[in-house]
Amino acid sequence: MKLQTNPIKQYLIIAFASLLVISCKDSVQTNTAEVEKFKTTIKQKDSVINELKRQLGNISNDKRAPENIIQSGFAKKIYHLYNNREDLINEVVGKDGVGEPFKATRSLFYNIDELQKYIRYVKTKSRKAGEKPSGFRFYFALYPEDYIRNKEDKRYANRQTFFIAPTKAVKDAAGNIEHLGYTLDNNFKVELLTEKIGLDSRMDKDGNIQKGSFFSFNTTIEDEENSLISNEIHSSPPEGNK
Incomplete structure (x- = not known):
């Protein structure tokens, strides 16, 4: 003779089993979501670490002197x-x-942290513009005769200085690579300094810029949010015998 299972008891057993299965399923889904979240975080951290390693290169391991080192x-x-x-x-x-008697510029000090900050700034801005700098170019320049530093110091008028800009590798008509300085406009469009500031232009005896008709020299100083041109990176003034 078979024992008859109580219908209520049978229902409770089935309900409990269903809840157990649902609970396990939710737990698995939750754990899976957490695992995926951790994986994404790890990938992001790895990406940052790899970028830092790429920027640092093998500085800590390579004991050889760079090729551009010269003897005293x-x-x-x-x-x-x-x-x-x-x-x-x-x-x-x-x-x-x-x-006072004029003393020509012979050196200029740049703070290493500020210089590294500038390099990071250039890379970040250029990445947003879809450009990868090929290097940096230093341009010799001259402060104007009415130049005043820090709103009061007039000693650096007419002094030689230089400004820095990142470079873009560009092929000339013969297929040779030229590394041309560039900056960015307010829409993150690359602007070559050959065109932006007229690097091959000349100034006549009256102080006017002479250039071919294709170049329009504008003396108005624009408010450029994304300029990559740097001068005086937390540095000393142009100095004499230092």
Whole structure:
């Protein structure tokens, strides 16, 4: 004789089993979601670490000197070869902004942290513009005769300086690679400095820019949110014999 299972008891058993299955399923789904979240976070961290490694290169492991290192003897030679030109510049310019004898620029100090900050800034802005800098170009320049630093210091008028811009690798008509300086407009469009500021232009005796008809020289200083051109990176003024 078969034992009859109580219908209520049977229903409770089935309901409990169903709840157990649903609970396990929800737990598995929750665990899976958490695992995927952790995987995404790990990938993001790995990406940051790999980028930092790429920027640092093998600095910590490579003990070899870079190819552009020169010896102090050669540095001494080329530094002092400039002495005669320095004397000529001092003689031609005559006086600085406060009437003292002019002293030509011979060096300029850049804070290493500020320089690295500038490089990171250029890479970040350029990445947003879809551009990868090929390097940096340093441009010799001259402060105007009415230049005032920090709203009061006139000593650096007519002093030589330089500004820095990242470069873009561009092929010329012959297929040769040229590394041309560039900046970005407010819409993150790349603008070559050859066109933006007229690098091959010349100034006549009256201070007017002379250039072919295709170039329009604009003296208005625009408010450029994405400029990549740098001057005075937390640096000392152009200095004499330092």
